[in-house]
Amino acid sequence: MFSEFLQYLFTGITIGATYALIALGFTLIYNASHVINFAQGEFLMVGGMATVSLTAMGVPMLLAVVLAVILAGVLGIALQRLAIAPAKNADVVTLIIITIGASIFIRGLAQLVWGKEYHVMANFSSDEPIQVFGAVLNTQSLWVLGVGAILVAVLVYFFTRTLTGKAILATSMNKDAARLVGIRTQVVLMLAFMVSALLGSIAGIVVAPITFTSYDIGIILGLKGFVAAAIGGLGSGMGAVVGGLALGVVEAMAAGYLSSDYKDAVAFSMILLVLFFLPRGLFGAKVVERV
Amino acid sequence: MFKTITRCASKFVAIAAVSLLAMNVHAADPIRIGSFLSVTGPASFLGDPELKTLQMYVEKINEKGGVLGRQLELVHYDDAGNASKARNFASRLIRSDRVDIIVGGSTTGATMAAVPMVEQARIPFISLAGAVVITTPVKEWVFKTPQSDYMAAVRILNDMKTQGLSKVGLISGTGGFGSSGREQTLKAVKEIGGIEVVGDETYSGSDTDMTAQLTNLRNVKGVDTILNFGFGQGPAIVTRNYDQLGIELPFYQSHGVASDGFLELAGDSAEGLRLPASPLLVPESLPESDPQKPVVEAYKSEYEERWDAKVSTFGAYAYDGLMLAVAAIEKAGTTDKAAVREALESIQGHVGVTGTFNMSADDHNGLKADSFRILEVRDGSWKLIN
Numbered sequence: 016m017f018s019e020f021l022q023y024l025f026t027g028i029t030i031g032a033t034y035a036l037i038a039l040g041f042t043l044i045y046n047a048s049h050v051i052n053f054a055q056g057e058f059l060m061v062g063g064m065a066t067v068s069l070t071a072m073g074v075p076m077l078l079a080v081v082l083a084v085i086l087a088g089v090l091g092i093a094l095q096r097l098a099i100a101p102a103k104n105a106d107v108v109t110l111i112i113i114t115i116g117a118s119i120f121i122r123g124l125a126q127l128v129w130g131k132e133y134h135v136m137a138n139f140s141s142d143e144p145i146q147v148f149g150a151v152l153n154t155q156s157l158w159v160l161g162v163g164a165i166l167v168a169v170l171v172y173f174f175t176r177t178l179t180g181k182a183i184l185a186t187s188m189n190k191d192a193a194r195l196v197g198i199r200t201q202v203v204l205m206l207a208f209m210v211s212a213l214l215g216s217i218a219g220i221v222v223a224p225i226t227f228t229s230y231d232i233g234i235i236l237g238l239k240g241f242v243a244a245a246i247g248g249l250g251s252g253m254g255a256v257v258g259g260l261a262l263g264v265v266e267a268m269a270a271g272y273l274s275s276d277y278k279d280a281v282a283f284s285m286i287l288l289v290l291f292f293l294p295r296g297l298f299g300a301k302v303v304e305r306v
Numbered sequence: 307m308f309k310t311i312t313r314c315a316s317k318f319v320a321i322a323a324v325s326l327l328a329m330n331v332h333a334a335d336p337i338r339i340g341s342f343l344s345v346t347g348p349a350s351f352l353g354d355p356e357l358k359t360l361q362m363y364v365e366k367i368n369e370k371g372g373v374l375g376r377q378l379e380l381v382h383y384d385d386a387g388n389a390s391k392a393r394n395f396a397s398r399l400i401r402s403d404r405v406d407i408i409v410g411g412s413t414t415g416a417t418m419a420a421v422p423m424v425e426q427a428r429i430p431f432i433s434l435a436g437a438v439v440i441t442t443p444v445k446e447w448v449f450k451t452p453q454s455d456y457m458a459a460v461r462i463l464n465d466m467k468t469q470g471l472s473k474v475g476l477i478s479g480t481g482g483f484g485s486s487g488r489e490q491t492l493k494a495v496k497e498i499g500g501i502e503v504v505g506d507e508t509y510s511g512s513d514t515d516m517t518a519q520l521t522n523l524r525n526v527k528g529v530d531t532i533l534n535f536g537f538g539q540g541p542a543i544v545t546r547n548y549d550q551l552g553i554e555l556p557f558y559q560s561h562g563v564a565s566d567g568f569l570e571l572a573g574d575s576a577e578g579l580r581l582p583a584s585p586l587l588v589p590e591s592l593p594e595s596d597p598q599k600p601v602v603e604a605y606k607s608e609y610e611e612r613w614d615a616k617v618s619t620f621g622a623y624a625y626d627g628l629m630l631a632v633a634a635i636e637k638a639g640t641t642d643k644a645a646v647r648e649a650l651e652s653i654q655g656h657v658g659v660t661g662t663f664n665m666s667a668d669d670h671n672g673l674k675a676d677s678f679r680i681l682e683v684r685d686g687s688w689k690l691i692n
Contacts, residue, residue: 019521019525022517022518022521022551023518023521025517026515026517026518029515030514030515033514131350131351132567133538133539133542133567133571135570135571135573142574144550144551144552151517151550151551151552153550222514225514225515226514226515226543227539227542227543227571229539234512235512236514267515267518270518270519271518271519271521271522275507275508275509275518275519275522276480276508278510278513279510
């Protein structure tokens with residue numbers, strides 16, 4: 016009985032950690048520009064696919080990971096420079112639609128370059144799962160959780176202690192005021208896209224051994240990440256983490272105790288409930304309209 | 307007088323010329339084989355090898371002098387996995403290309419969209435898609451080459467019974483293939499008897515972890531084997547989770563994952579699982595006495611030599627479809643549609659790659675469940691069990 020519960024919990028936390036990492040990427044760009052970047056899932060895909068294809072070409076794992084993350088970072092910058100920046104005076108909805116277009120473009124490109132097959136990536140460490148009170152835990156889950164925790168800590172440090180991080184926050188609060196105090200807001204935006212791409216690609220790499228990877232893996236994971244971000248309250252880093260974990264655990268519990276048929280329905284009704292009672296999400300900022 | 311003679315003569319010459327021309331045209335008039343396949347799009351893994359197979363064997367047959375002394379001409383369209391496109395192309399094949407027979411329809415959706423046109427135009431149609439609905443109930447002009455998922459379920463359940471297993475934990479994908487497989491398994495269980503489904507779980511195609519469902523199945527009282535009916539990467543994840551959870555029960559999968567790509571994805575965790583599959587996966591382990599051995603080996607080597615790509619069971623459906631069409635036309639001695647249909651329906655003992663076809667008026671597929679071979683994964687490759 017307890018081992019069952021523990022099993023569902025492990026499953027939920029692992030998936031949840033993935034959702035949380037994706038949600039963090041959404042949050043980052045949303046904070047800097049109020050744009051919801053629907054190409055976030057694509058960064059995840061690029062990270063996983065590039066690592067797989069580089070290792071297949073004989074590049075050592077660690078180098079492949081670094082190169083894949085750099086590639087995603089460059090892609091993030093390119094997305095901002097080539098697609099978002101030229102439309103700088105457009106309103107937010109237009110920019111969001113641009114990101115959807117960009118995600119379709121990146122997916123199409125990936126399909127041409129890497130083909131349509133699913134690919135495997137080996138576990139980072141042992142394939143032997145760990146036994147905990149009768150439940151089993153994949154060692155890769157520990158990697159996902161560990162890497163996730165480190166990234167969250169780094170992000171918190173970045174936003175509260177570094178000048179660049181503060182510049183991003185300032186830009187999100189008031190673009191004009193930020194520019195007046197000497198922040199180059201276009202550079203800040205570019206930075207936000209790059210960091211969020213790095214984040215996405217790292218998430219894509221650590222989960223690839225669990226989920227496999229293919230050119231279209233970003234669609235559903237990106238969507239779930241967005242749900243997690245919305246539950247947590249868009250723009251809140253803490254909310255993204257809590258939202259992601261909650262979504263993952265609820266999904267796994269629903270599959271275990273209710274019915275696997277309704278698993279996704281439960282997850283998506285959760286967002287309805289949360290937004291119904293807390294329109295700004297669990298940790299959403301209170302917005303005060305100045306008259 | 308002279309005028310009439312010249313008129314008569316010119317008339318005669320004209321008629322002679324026209325009839326000569328007609329005869330010439332008739333002798334060179336090719337047999338037109340129509341096809342609509344999902345060569346691109348999400349089902350391209352079906353349509354691509356199917357088209358390659360059709361092109362290659364139409365060429366080969368033509369080199370050998372064609373059928374009934376006439377060359378074959380392949381008219382093909384790409385429906386991109388879209389049922390409404392398939393319907394349009396079927397109509398084009400019938401109305402403007404005026405083909406003699408249609409061999410095609412990579413997916414069940416595309417096939418079923420074309421069926422009404424085919425029935426109305428009264429033209430023989432050999433489908434390359436798997437679902438039971440295509441030939442049950444029997445449609446006068448519609449035939450198909452792949453076995454149905456019902457037969458796969460029967461084959462699996464029978465193998466379980468010979469292993470002394472009787473309580474099945476069923477897990478299936480919610481996609482078209484998985485949900486149809488689930489229904490057919492439940493139906494087959496009722497018909498076979500002596501075996502029951504004690505657990506019933508599902509997963510969606512985009513799920514990345516199925517440990518919750520597998521934990522539930524393992525905890526069902528008395529369960530002694532687990533069957534997964536699914537398609538795509540889902541079954542590979544199920545296989546991995548199965549291994550991680552350390553479940554010791556005998557594990558069965560469906561023919562949906564009978565490919566080398568699946569072995570690559572699932573890796574070591576696939577060790578020991580069983581599934582029904584086409585003999586095409588294990589041509590070298592077939593016994594010499596097996597009538598299918600030469601056919602399977604020839605198709606595999608010819609395809610791989612010509613296209614420099616691994617042979618797939620889907621291409622084999624097209625091979626069987628084309629060969630059945632050719633056999634029926636030869637047997638009928640004409641391309642008259644009704645005669646070809648009659649001949650198709652009476653084909654007996656036609657040895658193909660997928661199995662040995664015995665068509666009849668109430669069986670337009672002609673294969674039995676035992677045309678599936680039970681394979682087991684041993685040391686990372688397929689091993690023929692029976």
